Amino acid sequence: MATNTEVAGENRERLEANLARVEELQQRLLAAISRRKPTPQALNGPENELYAKAAQAYWQEWLQNPAKVLENQVQYWGKTLTHFVEAQQTLAKGQLKAPDDPGPKDNRFKNPLWDSHPYFNFVKQQYLINAEAIREGIADLDGMDPKEKRRLAYFAQQITDMFAPTNFLATNPDALMKAVETEGESLVRGLENLVADLEANNGEMLVRLADESAFSVGENIATAQGEVIYRNRMMELIQYSPTTDQVHETPVVLFPPWINKFYILDLKPQNSLIRWVVDQGYTLFVVSWINPDATYADIGLEEYIEEGYLKAMEVVKDVCETDRINAVGYCIAGTTLSLVLSLLKKRGDKSVKSATFFTALTDFSDQGEFTPFLQEDFAAGIEQEIDQEGILPSFIMARTFSYLRSNDLIYGPAIRHYMMGETPPAFDLLYWNGDGANLPGKMFKQYLRGLCQRNEFAEGTFSLFGETLSVKDVDVPLMSIATETDHIAAARDVYRGVQMMGSKSKAFVLGESGHIAGIVNPPSRVKYGHYLNDDLSLSFDDWKAGADKHEGSWWPHWEGWLRKRSGKKVPARTPGDSPYKSLCPAPGTYVAIKARDQNR
Known part of the structure; x- marks a missing residue:
């Protein structure tokens, strides 16, 4: 002893x-x-x-x-x-x-x-x-x-x-x-964690939410089989490998937000929307956006649309030898998809057969929880940062979103990580949340001033490519999915924008939970339900009061709607069996670019 x-x-x-x-x-x-x-x-x-x-x-x-x-x-x-x-x-x-x-x-x-x-x-x-x-x-x-x-x-x-x-x-x-x-060891470990986070983020105070060493994109997350078949300075286009002998004739092109990485829709096999869509017999293409550096300062919505949306649609039509596609847009990419649909109407282009919007705002008349960040002093500060850096660094958007839920996303993790010396959990969703992207200066100014502050698209005065675009021009068959507790794209605001759209055939689905969990809600989990009501002439409150509650995921309901707009069955298309050959396996190279490395 x-x-x-x-x-x-x-x-x-x-x-x-x-x-x-x-x-x-x-x-x-x-x-x-x-x-x-x-x-x-x-x-x-x-x-x-x-x-x-x-x-x-x-x-x-x-x-x-x-x-x-x-x-x-x-x-x-x-x-x-x-x-x-x-x-x-x-x-x-x-x-x-x-x-x-x-x-x-x-x-x-x-x-x-x-x-x-x-x-x-x-x-x-x-x-x-x-x-x-x-x-x-x-x-x-x-x-x-x-x-x-x-x-x-x-x-x-x-x-x-x-x-x-x-x-x-x-x-x-x-x-x-x-x-x-x-015996004080937890405090020393906490200080080590604090220093490591500051070093990893160029001196910025960003609390690490997940154990980054536990994940590797392409190895244990974002592992659905596919190939990058096209690449330009704005995006890589991924064609996913079929899992059925036959597929629907009309392909699906999914545009994820460029604020974060696309693999939120392919975190793991059990909750992968990408895998699920492919398993239902669709030829699926997904855009993986570039994580821009300061050389992209003058890139605007024009380049995202022309070199992203329109180019992806052109390639997909060539690969599948079809005239039309079904498009999906998530968050800011859904907002931009609505701009694209207005532009295509002006041009008489009928390439898009149907559109699906995931938590996408088109009417910003009620700024909701973002009111503190959309006033002139903050907007001017954003522009000052952009003029200084050429981009809006990812940490500013991450910090803004985190402060909307500060106890859960800042103080709680900081206490565990810095004060108690704990290692962050190996949680794939939180890993994705920390893997943000920078935003080009010009694009974000257009989005901040023209859409968020002045609400020009809903007002019918938003100008791009020499055209004046309006939400009323969106007239393709559409389905919009909002979520009940979304603090980024509030359901009532999403609904109001859908009501303004000019489509004769439109549907609205309200999923339970929030901006991410309400979308990444696979049928196998039977965790969050959804609400349906065909009468979109009602106020949002009346729509919800009269809606039918359905248990489980909205994915099967959406797929039934999509199937009616996807044509006959044809032999499955394999990536590379077209003039567009494989450039590299999915998830590609752009998804691996870290914002923190771009900002050094």
């Missing part, structure tokens, strides 16, 4: 080793931060004018309705004082426990000590009281423009979330217990 002296010696050696590691990590930390390129101030927070407007509105409220302001303050003081007295009374009884009321449920406070320990319970309860007071104070401001008030509420919530006691070592029981159990 080891003596106390031996144990003390071992502990001292471990402490000295950890201190040496900390000193080395500090040097690496400083070196990583020094590589960070400064971003425009507007992208890091709102302009001071917003706070000035809030102060003015609060002052007006005080002058015009002092009773309401005083009532809010008195309620806050009362709750705070009551909370303090209850804690004092419990301690005065000589009981080291929290008051009986454990407070509202919040995933951040799952550790039992938040409810049972008087110190942690007091901190938690006071934080929740403060947070509620801030929310109510903003909600009661009547003298602010609704958009400004929404922005103020958003940024106030970000500040509230940032100051949650779980985000600080001294007030996080999980992190403190882990540090004690590991």
Whole structure:
């Protein structure tokens, strides 16, 4: 048995080793931060004018309705004082426990000590009281423009979330217990994780959500069999290998968003939409977009359409020896597909037989949760960044989306990764989420100003290729799939855009869950259901109230609709059996380009 002296010696050696590691990590930390390129101030927070407007509105409220302001303050003081007295009374009884009321449920406070320990319970309860007071104070401001008030509420919530006691070592029981159990090793590992993330992202603070070493594109994700048969500066076109002897005559061309990589639709065999479509007897082509660098600064929607959409359609028609194709567009690629359909109508081109839209917005009149990011100061900051870099670096879009769900996508992972020293999970969806793409400067300005801010496509005034495009020009048979909890393309906004389209044959499907899980919802899982209603003349609320709920995936319903528009069966087409020979196996080369490497 080891003596106390031996144990003390071992502990001292471990402490000295950890201190040496900390000193080395500090040097690496400083070196990583020094590589960070400064971003425009507007992208890091709102302009001071917003706070000035809030102060003015609060002052007006005080002058015009002092009773309401005083009532809010008195309620806050009362709750705070009551909370303090209850804690004092419990301690005065000589009981080291929290008051009986454990407070509202919040995933951040799952550790039992938040409810049972008087110190942690007091901190938690006071934080929740403060947070509620801030929310109510903003909600009661009547003298602010609704958009400004929404922005103020958003940024106030970000500040509230940032100051949650779980985000600080001294007030996080999980992190403190882990540090004690590991004799401080968890804190050193956490610092190592922090430094590694900063080094990997050129000094930017981006929390790694998944264990990147667990995945390799083309090896254990994105493994559906196919070949790249065409490549230009904008995209690689993948033709997937058939799994049936016969296929429908009309091929399917799928355009994924270029904000992220296409393999969200082929993460693994069990949930691969790509594999499933091929297994239903379709010749499927998927575009894999380039991950642009600064040389793409002057690339706009024109190039995405001409060298992406139109070129892909031309190649597919040549390969399959058909005059028409069925097109699918996901998210921003669905928005752009609607622009393409308007353009083709102007040109009298009937190449697209039907169109399917996955979570695609065409009417941006309600900016929803993106309201804070679509005001002039933020838009000007985006343009300043683009003018400086030539592109919108992927981390800015990733950060923007993450802050819409900051507790789940920023603070929670940061606590586990940096404060507790845990390795991120080997989760393919989170790996994909972190594998973003840069956006060309000109394209994003067109999208931000013309579509998001000025809503020109819905207004019928969006100009491209010398044509004025309108959502009303979209007149091919179409199906649009939205999802119930989508925070990027809200279902009611998607629905409103579909209502504006000029098609005589159109269908709308509302899937359960969100922007990703609601789309990547294979029939084998029977996890999320969907809603159907043929009457698209109704308001969204009335449409949903009258919709029929169906269990399981919407994929079979869509395939039944697509089958009616896909022609007779013909012998299966194999990649390479056409003038377009294989350039390389799927998933291709463009998908492997990392945004962080482009931005060095």
